Amino acid sequence: MAIESSGTISLGTTAGTNRSISGEFGGSTPHALSEYYRGGSEVPNTSANNDVPTSSTIKFSDFYDSVNFAATGNEAIGSWPVIFSNVTHPGNNTNSNGFNNQAFTNANFAEVIATIDFYVDESNNRVEIRYYGSNSSAASSYTVVYLTYVDLDISQSSVWQVKADWNYSTSVGAGAAAGTIVEPAANLDNAYRTLSASSRTSYTWKVTSNSGNETATIGSGVGDSVTFYLKNTDGTGTAREVNSGSKTLFLKATRGTQQDIGGGGGGGV
Numbered sequence: 001m002a003i004e005s006s007g008t009i010s011l012g013t014t015a016g017t018n019r020s021i022s023g024e025f026g027g028s029t030p031h032a033l034s035e036y037y038r039g040g041s042e043v044p045n046t047s048a049n050n051d052v053p054t055s056s057t058i059k060f061s062d063f064y065d066s067v068n069f070a071a072t073g074n075e076a077i078g079s080w081p082v083i084f085s086n087v088t089h090p091g092n093n094t095n096s097n098g099f100n101n102q103a104f105t106n107a108n109f110a111e112v113i114a115t116i117d118f119y120v121d122e123s124n125n126r127v128e129i130r131y132y133g134s135n136s137s138a139a140s141s142y143t144v145v146y147l148t149y150v151d152l153d154i155s156q157s158s159v160w161q162v163k164a165d166w167n168y169s170t171s172v173g174a175g176a177a178a179g180t181i182v183e184p185a186a187n188l189d190n191a192y193r194t195l196s197a198s199s200r201t202s203y204t205w206k207v208t209s210n211s212g213n214e215t216a217t218i219g220s221g222v223g224d225s226v227t228f229y230l231k232n233t234d235g236t237g238t239a240r241e242v243n244s245g246s247k248t249l250f251l252k253a254t255r256g257t258q259q260d261i262g263g264g265g266g267g268g269v
Contacts, residue, residue, distance in 0.1 A: 002048070002067035002157060002235070009060045021060075025068045033058045044070035048236055069157035069235020074150050077232055077240040081129065081145035103252040104135040110209045110253040111136040116228070117202035118162045120195050121146070122153045127160065127195070127230060135253075147230055147242065153197075157235030160195040164188065164203050168224030168249055171217045179209035179216025179253060192231065205251055213256030219249045 003024050008015040011031040013023050021027075025042040027035045038052040039045035045054070049066045052058070102112045116131040126146040134140040152158045166189055172179040184203045193201050207216040218224075226249045231241040 002065050003063050005065045009063055021063055024063075024066065033060075036063070042068075044068065046070055046236055067157045067235045071234065071236055071238075072151045075152055075234055075238070075240075076150045077152065077230075077242060078148040080228075080230070080242045080244050081147055101248060101250045102133055102135060103250075103254075104137070105254040105256070106136060107256065108210075109136055110255045111206065112251045112253045113140070113204065113206045114249070114251055115140075115202055115204040116164075117200040118195055118230070119200045120154055120160050120197040122155060122197045125149055125153070130200070149232065152232050152234055152240075155197075159233045161192040161231045161233075162195055162201055163190060163192045163229040163231070164226055165190040165229070166226040166249065168219040168226070169217075170219075171215070173209075173212075173214035173216065179207060179214045179255075181208075181216055181218060182206040183218065192229075205249065207251045207253040209253045209255035211255065213254075215252060215254040217253075218251045225249055 002018075003009060003021070004016075004018050007019065009019045009021060011021050011033070013020045017023050021033075021036055022029075022031045025036055027042050035041075036043050036052065037058065038049050038054050040054075043049055043052055043066065046067075046069065048069065051064065052062045052066055102114070104110050104112050112133070112135045114131075114133045116129065118130075119128055121128045124146075126148045128144060128146055130142055130144045132140045132142040152160075154160065164184065166184075170181050170183075172181055183205050188203070195201050205218050207218055209216050225246045227246050228244040229241060230243070231239060233239045
């Protein structure tokens with residue numbers, strides 16, 4: 001990961017792990033700035049390190065934004081994984097046009113949930129995409145797919161990001177018997193979030209109806225959708241991005257005995 005772009009930098013780790021020249025580039029103790037000329041044994045001669053001199057005067061501020069990364073020429077990101085028809089998508093739909101398509105009715109309590117999460121599985125050179133759906137009468141059912149990559153680990157100074165861009169209508173009914181909706185925060189719409197190799201980054205949509213004869217919905221089933229994007233920026237600043245394409249999002253929870261009207265086609269991400 002690149003050294004910070006401002007503030008204190010140290011040879012050792014006293015200023016912090018992202019502010020350490022030896023922490024980024026290695027070297028032999030006792031450390032000295034003269035170890036770290038660009039193009040020498042420690043600092044790659046790349047455009048990201050252009051501010052680091054190759055000789056003569058060298059100072060700490062030369063190392064702002066510098067990174068121990070040299071492209072191998074093999075860097076690559078795979079295609080967005082497709083769910084095939086023999087893999088059941090949450091909601092028991094099997095085509096590739098939807099993210100989640102569920103409608104559930106119960107006389108007392110109706111709830112439908114759709115979640116997708118991401119994390120970087122460095123040991124296998126892939127991003128794990130796990131998505132699942134459930135309703136108040138059934139446990140969550142996971143489907144896991146993978147986006148593969150080459151030489152783009154976070155530990156190789158890459159940054160992985162995910163973005164969800166959604167556009168849909170919602171309805172909760174009216175009055176004291178209105179349903180409820182939980183959705184990702186508005187500031188996450190069409191905004192990149194940095195992924196981790198140690199924890200998951202998730203998006204969740206949920207509709208609940210638990211009083212009266214009400215229906216709560218996300219999406220109308222026609223034209224309401226979400227698109228997911230995965231982006232990698234390597235240590236040279238080169239960006240690579242793939243996306244899921246537009247996927248229908250339709251969730252409906254009805255309390256009572258109303259007849260469900262199905263939404264648009266569902267299926268894999």
